[in-house]
Amino acid sequence: xxxxxxxxxxxxxxxxxxxxxxxxxxxxxxxxxxxxxxxxxxxxxxxxxxxxxxxxxxxxxxxxxxxxxxxxxxxxxxxxxxxxxxxxxxxxxxxxxxxxxxxxxxxxxxxxxxxxxxxxxxxxxxxxxxxxxxxxxxxxxxxxxxxxxxxxxxxxxxxxxxxxxxxxxxxxxxxxxxxxxxxxxxxxxxxxxxxxxxxxxxxxxxxxxxxxxxxxxxxxxxxxxxxxxxxxxxxxxxxxxxxxxxxxxxxxxxxxxxxxxxxxxxxxxxxxxxxxxxxxxxxxxxxxxxxxxxxxxxxxxxxxxxxxxxxxxxxxxxxxxxxxxxxxxxxxxxxxxxxxxxxxxxxxxxxxxxxxxxxxxxxxxx
Amino acid sequence: xxxxxxxxxxxxxxxxxxxxxxxxxxxxxxxxxxxxxxxxxxxxxxxxxxxxxxxxxxxxxxxxxxxxxxxxxxxxxxxxxxxxxxxxxxxxxxxxxxxxxxxxxxxxxxxxxxxxxxxxxxxxxxxxxxxxxxxxxxxxxxxxxxxxxxxxxxxxxxxxxxxxxxxxxxxxxxxxxxxxxxxxxxxxxxxxxxxxxxxxxxxxxxxxxxxxxxxxxxxxxxxxxxxxxxxxxxxxxxxxxxxxxxxxxxxxxxxxxxxxxxxxxxxxxxxxxxxxxxxxxxxxxxxxxxxxxxxxxxxxxxxxxxxxxxxxxxxxxxxxxxxxxxxxxxxxxxxxxxxxxxxxxxxxxxxxxxxxxxxxxxxxxx
Numbered sequence: 001x002x003x004x005x006x007x008x009x010x011x012x013x014x015x016x017x018x019x020x021x022x023x024x025x026x027x028x029x030x031x032x033x034x035x036x037x038x039x040x041x042x043x044x045x046x047x048x049x050x051x052x053x054x055x056x057x058x059x060x061x062x063x064x065x066x067x068x069x070x071x072x073x074x075x076x077x078x079x080x081x082x083x084x085x086x087x088x089x090x091x092x093x094x095x096x097x098x099x100x101x102x103x104x105x106x107x108x109x110x111x112x113x114x115x116x117x118x119x120x121x122x123x124x125x126x127x128x129x130x131x132x133x134x135x136x137x138x139x140x141x142x143x144x145x146x147x148x149x150x151x152x153x154x155x156x157x158x159x160x161x162x163x164x165x166x167x168x169x170x171x172x173x174x175x176x177x178x179x180x181x182x183x184x185x186x187x188x189x190x191x192x193x194x195x196x197x198x199x200x201x202x203x204x205x206x207x208x209x210x211x212x213x214x215x216x217x218x219x220x221x222x223x224x225x226x227x228x229x230x231x232x233x234x235x236x237x238x239x240x241x242x243x244x245x246x247x248x249x250x251x252x253x254x255x256x257x258x259x260x261x262x263x264x265x266x267x268x269x270x271x272x273x274x275x276x277x278x279x280x281x282x283x284x285x286x287x288x289x290x291x292x293x294x295x296x297x298x299x300x301x302x303x304x305x306x307x308x309x310x311x312x313x314x315x316x317x318x319x320x321x322x323x324x325x326x327x328x329x330x331x332x333x334x335x336x337x338x339x340x341x342x343x344x345x346x347x348x349x350x351x352x353x354x355x356x357x358x359x360x361x362x363x364x365x366x
Numbered sequence: 367x368x369x370x371x372x373x374x375x376x377x378x379x380x381x382x383x384x385x386x387x388x389x390x391x392x393x394x395x396x397x398x399x400x401x402x403x404x405x406x407x408x409x410x411x412x413x414x415x416x417x418x419x420x421x422x423x424x425x426x427x428x429x430x431x432x433x434x435x436x437x438x439x440x441x442x443x444x445x446x447x448x449x450x451x452x453x454x455x456x457x458x459x460x461x462x463x464x465x466x467x468x469x470x471x472x473x474x475x476x477x478x479x480x481x482x483x484x485x486x487x488x489x490x491x492x493x494x495x496x497x498x499x500x501x502x503x504x505x506x507x508x509x510x511x512x513x514x515x516x517x518x519x520x521x522x523x524x525x526x527x528x529x530x531x532x533x534x535x536x537x538x539x540x541x542x543x544x545x546x547x548x549x550x551x552x553x554x555x556x557x558x559x560x561x562x563x564x565x566x567x568x569x570x571x572x573x574x575x576x577x578x579x580x581x582x583x584x585x586x587x588x589x590x591x592x593x594x595x596x597x598x599x600x601x602x603x604x605x606x607x608x609x610x611x612x613x614x615x616x617x618x619x620x621x622x623x624x625x626x627x628x629x630x631x632x633x634x635x636x637x638x639x640x641x642x643x644x645x646x647x648x649x650x651x652x653x654x655x656x657x658x659x660x661x662x663x664x665x666x667x668x669x670x671x672x673x674x675x676x677x678x679x680x681x682x683x684x685x686x687x688x689x690x691x692x693x694x695x696x697x698x699x700x701x702x703x704x705x706x707x708x709x710x711x712x713x714x715x716x717x718x719x720x721x722x723x724x725x726x727x728x729x730x731x732x
Contacts, residue, residue: 027649030501031529032704037501039508046503046535070502072533074568076594084528084594084616088644088652135396135403136436137412142405162450163397167438169412202440203598204570228442228450230596232569250450278454283393286454314454338398 002100003065005051006082011059011091021050021062024092027085029070046070061095073106075231075270082266095258097265104269104304108235112244112273113306114299114331120220120244121156122193127330129358130157130311131351132337133179136164140175144182146347150340151186151194153351157333158183159197159223162248166202172210180217197221197246200237201229211240219243227251231270238271246311247272259290264297267308274309274333279324282315288327295328311335318350321357334358368466369431371417372448377425377457387416387428390458393451395436412436427461439472441597441636448632461624463631470635470670474601478610478639479672480665480697486586486610487522488559493696495724496523496677497717498703499545502530506541510548512713516706517552517560519717523699524549525563525589528614532568538576546583563587563612566603567595577606585609593617597636604637612677613638625656630663633674640675640699645690648681654693661694677701684716687723700724 006028010020025048026034037043049065071078086092110116121128131150133143143164150158158179166172176198183196200210200222207229214222222241225248226234238245247267252259263277275298280288295310312324313335324334336354343350372394376386391414392400403409415431437444452458476482487494497516499509509530516524524545532538542564549562566576566588573595580588588607591614592600604611613633618625629643641664646654661676678690679701690700702720709716 023649029529030503031527032500033708036704036708036710038710039504042501042503046501067503069533069535070529072531072567074532074572076591076596077531077533077567080529080531080567080591080594080616084591087617088615089649132397134398135408135412137396137408137433138405161397163395163436163446165438165443165446166440167435167443169435201438201443201446203602205602206440206598225442225446225450228446228597230442230599231594232572233596233599236569236571249454250446251453283389283455338402342399342402344402344404 001068001102003049003051004068004071004082004100004103005098006064006066006094007096008062008064008086009056009059009093009095010062014055014060017053017055017060017062021053021064024062024086025050025064028064028066028081031085068100068103075107075235079231079266093258094261097261099269101303104302107269108238108271109269109302109305110271110273110308111238114273114309115306116244116273117309117333120195123156125330127325127328127358128156128309128333129355130159130333130335131155131340131354132159132161132335133164134161134337134341136161136167137169140170140178143170143175144178146341147179147196148182148186149348150351151183151192152190153348154190154192154355155194155351157195157197157221159221159246159335160199161337162199162223162225162250165199166206166210172198173213176213176219177217180219184218195221197223199223200241201225204233204236207233207237208240211237214241221246223248225250226267226270226272235270244273245271246274246276248276249278259286260293260297264294268298268302268305272308274311276311276313276335278314279312279316281320282313292327295332299331307331309333313337315339318354318357321354325358367434367468369415369417370434370437370447370466370469371464372430372432372460373462374428374430374452375422375425375459375461376428380421380426383419383421383426383428387419390428390452391416391430394430394432394447397451434466434469441473441601445597445632459624460627463627465635467669470668473635474604474637475635475668475671476637476639476674477604480639480675481672482610482639483675483699486561489522491696493691493694493724494522494675494699495721496525496699496701497521497706497720498525498527498701499530500527500703500707502527502533503535506536506544509536509541510544512707513545513562514548514552515714516717517549517558518556519714520556520558520721521560521717523561523563523587525587525612525701526565527703528565528589528591528616531565532572532576538564539579542579542585543583546585550584561587563589565589566607567591570599570602573599573603574606577603580607587612589614591616592633592636592638601636610639611637612640612642614642615644625652626659626663630660634664634668634671638674640677642677642679642701644680645678645682647686648679658693661698665697673697675699679703681705684720684723687720691724
């Protein structure tokens with residue numbers, strides 16, 4: 001099979017570029033001196049190849065060809081081959097990765113993807129709207145009450161805050177039925193179709209229990225932080241859940257994998273149907289260019305892999321809806337959490353404002 | 367319960383320190399404007415507290431008090447509260463964490479720890495020796511052959527290379543019995559007690575299968591990369607395996623958690639019996655001070671949590687044994703992989719040299 005092409009930016013004098021590139025090729029494959037390898041097949045077919053070295057503004061970019069066989073077709077081992085040991089070398093950054101067409105057959109990619117979110121919400125011709133239940137530590141009753149208010153305002157998706165997991169204040173088994181019921185009631189009143197995406201977290205037994213509870217109560221979306229639960233658990237959970245999943249970037253701060261690669265390309269390959277990322281101009285420092293690149297990679301054509309739904313978030317406000325829609329286009333879900341909750345007694349009004357702003361920006365829908 | 371005390375170094379002007387500290391306290395707990403929280407109990411008991419702010423060489427250190435209840439007593443949610451969202455803020459680094467005594471009761475810590483490695487190997491009065499089977503892509507027969515040579519030379523522990531997982535060239539189900547058998551035969555010939563630590567990788571089903579195979583073949587140690595398989599899977603696997611586990615730092619490059627905290631404190635809390643880390647002066651750039659701090663944190667007294675065994679590695683050589691032992695003391699396992707394999711036809715001799723160098727540095731043993 002063709003090689004996986006991984007591009008690394010190495011901050012080191014250009015005079016060392018050849019030696020550094022070859023050392024990296026060994027580190028990310030056989031992890032031993034090539035001179036000590038007697039097996040010609042290993043040298044030819046297993047050791048990563050140095051495909052190119054190009055200077056770049058005082059550092060240099062190295063493209064390695066990584067043998068697909070070394071990944072065992074398994075997600076955590078793929079991450080190991082891409083950025084396992086070199087994650088410990090601060091001068092090395094993973095800035096791009098390209099997979100041979102045959103390789104993506106081994107990974108599911110999104111089961112539902114962008115289209116799955118449109119199908120589940122019934123929203124066709126405008127960006128989707130999303131908010132979050134907060135703060136952690138609230139009573140289940142308060143969270144259900146908030147969910148009802150958001151659903152009555154016509155939000156498309158209400159997700160748990162990423163800090164709301166399976167804690168004693170709001171255990172999954174009690175919170176999810178209560179919130180799901182509150183939203184269902186609101187939907188009946190409005191004729192709307194608001195969906196709830198609860199946080200799935202913990203070890204495999206906890207995740208399996210949560211999947212069972214969610215399914216019993218008709219939950220139709222899920223929120224998961226792949227870097228917290230582990231990438232293999234993230235992939236396995238998709239099959240157990242059978243509903244579209246939103247990936248949350250918490251603990252993704254392996255800051256030396258370029259965010260568009262980690263959040264746009266790799267999370268999509270691993271099956272995220274929607275990818276939440278910190279939008280520029282909020283509480284995080286990603287540039288506009290980085291954010292647009294995450295969205296582009298989530299949606300761009302990729303043979304055999306469905307597009308995922310980009311979800312810019314992290315300190316957004318209703319005032320920015322127009323600008324975000326003109327930047328990201330309509331295939332996007334806008335997530336505003338604190339910006340709605342901050343309105344306090346005006347929460348319902350602010351939520352309706354958000355909904356109207358997005359509906360007004362898209363074609364007239366539902 | 368008392369708070370978890372997490373220290374963050376923030377690279378920002380000191381004039382902003384109070385505002386930044388309070389923003390971080392919100393980010394790492396309720397993730398919303400405090401002004402929008404009406405529930406006094408949440409403000410008092412859930413929102414992280416700013417315990418102190420201290421200037422530090424052009425930046426400042428903030429100690430947050432994180433409410434243990436927000437972690438749900440679950441490892442991935444603990445990581446979320448410590449470094450979930452702020453992992454995405456490049457100016458924030460987690461440099462220390464202290465747990466209240468009552469908190470560690472919720473986590474196992476090492477089941478065997480440093481003493482478990484001494485009990486399993488029978489080595490009491492000197493550092494332990496360790497090497498790695500490489501390269502990935504080798505035949506199972508070649509790996510078994512290498513294992514035999516290392517065992518005959520008297521190494522204490524032979525681990526898989528971290529890149530050797532469950533690939534077609536050496537599937538776990540075929541490799542582990544073959545290597546285990548080769549080592550058992552060598553042990554019978556020498557009267558020695560060399561142990562094998564295979565790599566466990568993949569999703570929960572794969573890990574369960576591997577645990578079953580390992581147990582059927584009498585495997586008595588395990589090698590796991592917690593940041594690749596996921597921290598919850600790492601914790602769960604310990605209970606399934608029931609043997610001492612070595613933690614490998616691959617993909618731990620969330621470089622803005624200080625390595626002594628991530629590898630020394632947190633991996634120990636999560637149950638690593640031995641912690642592999644890149645030693646100074648090798649292929650990685652950790653300073654001597656950082657490495658000594660990792661070892662100190664792995665072994666220092668911690669009420670209710672067993673000491674873990676530090677395993678400096680990553681480009682070490684037999685020539686450095688004396689220096690490493692004088693730096694780390696005797697409660698250490700020295701891991702040399704490529705440095706032995708690089709000797710090629712002199713591999714057996716080089717391995718015996720390593721064993722002799724370590725035995726000579728400790729008290730006369732077994």
